[in-house]
Every structure is written in C-alpha cells, then in structure tokens.
Amino acid sequence: ENLVGFSTAQPSLFKYQNLEPCKDMKLLVRDYPPIAKNVLTILVNISSDEEVLKYLAEDDQFLEVLYSRITNAKEENADEMAMLLANLTKHDHLKTLLTLKRDIPKPLSTSPFAIDQLLDLFVKGQEGSYNEKANFDYLCYVFADISKYEEGRKHFLTPREEDENIIPLTKLIVFTEHKSTIRRRGVASTIKNAAFDTDAHAKMLSTDETEGGLNILPYLLLPLM
Numbered sequence: 001e002n003l004v005g006f007s008t009a010q011p012s013l014f015k016y017q018n019l020e021p022c023k024d025m026k027l028l029v030r031d032y033p034p035i036a037k038n039v040l041t042i043l044v045n046i047s048s049d050e051e052v053l054k055y056l057a058e059d060d061q062f063l064e065v066l067y068s069r070i071t072n073a074k075e076e077n078a079d080e081m082a083m084l085l086a087n088l089t090k091h092d093h094l095k096t097l098l099t100l101k102r103d104i105p106k107p108l109s110t111s112p113f114a115i116d117q118l119l120d121l122f123v124k125g126q127e128g129s130y131n132e133k134a135n136f137d138y139l140c141y142v143f144a145d146i147s148k149y150e151e152g153r154k155h156f157l158t159p160r161e162e163d164e165n166i167i168p169l170t171k172l173i174v175f176t177e178h179k180s181t182i183r184r185r186g187v188a189s190t191i192k193n194a195a196f197d198t199d200a201h202a203k204m205l206s207t208d209e210t211e212g213g214l215n216i217l218p219y220l221l222l223p224l225m
Contacts, residue, residue, distance in 0.1 A: 057091035140186025
C-alpha cells in the first residue's frame with residue numbers, strides 16, 4: 001500500500017534491475033485481493049512508460065491471467081483489471097484480442113474470442129449487474145483502441161456468427177446516453193474510429209436493421225440535443 005504513491009511520484013523505481021519489480025507484480029495480481037488491488041493500481045500508473053508497457057503487453061501468459069480473472073463474476077479487482085487492459089491496448093500486440101480464442105466463460109458469453117467476451121462483459125456488467133464489485137466502464141477504451149486498426153473496425157462492423165450474427169457495434173451505440181461519462185466517451189471514440197471505414201457509412205446510417213443497418217444517427221443526435 002505504501003508503494004502506490006511512488007508509482008506516480010517516482011515510477012522509475014519499478015524499473016529497477018531490468019523491471020524485476022514488474023516481474024514480481026505480475027504474480028501478485030493473483031494474491032490476496034487487497035494486495036492485488038494495490039499491485040494493479042501501481043501497474044496502471046506505470047504502464048504509461050513504453051518499456052513497462054511492452055513488458056506487460058507482450059506477455060501472453062500474464063494477459064490470460066487478466067482475461068480469466070476479469071471474466072470471473074467473483075473477482076474483487078475487476079475494475080482495476082479493466083483499467084490496466086485499457087492501458088495495455090495502447091500496444092500493438094493487443095490486436096491479438098481479435099483472434100485469440102480461449103475457454104468460453106458461460107453464461108457470460110457464447111463466443112470463444114477474447115474481444116467478444118470483453119464486449120459481453122462490458123454490456124452485461126454495467127453498474128454491478130454481473131459482478132457487484134465492478135462496472136467495467138474502462139473496457140470501452142479497450143474497444144476504442146482496437147477500433148483504430150483496420151481489422152478492429154471490420155470486427156465491430158461485421159455480424160458475428162458466434163453471437164447470433166449480431167453486429168458488435170450495435171451493442172455499444174446504446175451507451176451514448178449512459179450516465180457514466182467514461183462509457184459515453186469510450187463508446188463515442190469507438191464509433192468515431194469505426195466511421196473511418198468509409199465503405200460502411202451506408203450501413204451505419206441505414207434504418208433497415210433486417211439488412212444489417214445500424215441506424216446510428218439517433219444515438220448520435222439525441223445526446224447532442
């Protein structure tokens with residue numbers, strides 16, 4: 001607990017001897033919840049450093065620990081993990097979310113893909129409805145970062161066979177009027193990035209949902225009004 005302050009005041013301390021403290025903290029995220037909470041807070045604070053970011057984001061084993069724990073309805077530090085994942089998606093390696101297959105966390109999701117599972121967690125987990133200790137608001141920044149890539153935009157705009165052919169972006173646009181500023185901002189950024197796929201503009205504006213239209217204008221105009 002006493003080390004948390006140093007993660008903002010002197011973050012370089014955690015890079016001692018080739019990031020040895022970070023190596024230890026990767027293990028401590030599975031420790032007793034109060035200890036894990038402080039460790040995750042430190043990792044969130046220092047992961048803005050490029051060297052630390054690379055060290056954490058390229059460790060697939062560590063990422064799987066985060067994925068498995070955040071999708072557990074009993075995880076007490078799920079929101080801190082959401083914040084850390086939001087930071088880690090600043091690294092290109094996290095594009096693996098789009099292709100990574102893992103065990104399906106039933107009944108949360110029906111898809112084996114990590115990105116779909118996190119999206120379901122964001123939707124079903126708002127305001128403590130999945131995990132009473134978490135709201136998962138910061139996951140929206142994961143989606144915003146992933147949608148910066150062409151393959152990410154295609155993912156959010158393409159019907160998912162693993163999820164009854166639902167277009168992922170339709171799960172997000174309903175949050176443009178959510179009371180959480182974090183959710184609104186992250187979702188707006190995801191929509192903005194998706195809109196860089198100019199070939200999808202007609203589909204995004206179409207009101208014919210039977211033909212895959214997203215009817216996105218009301219979700220953009222109503223908050224402005």
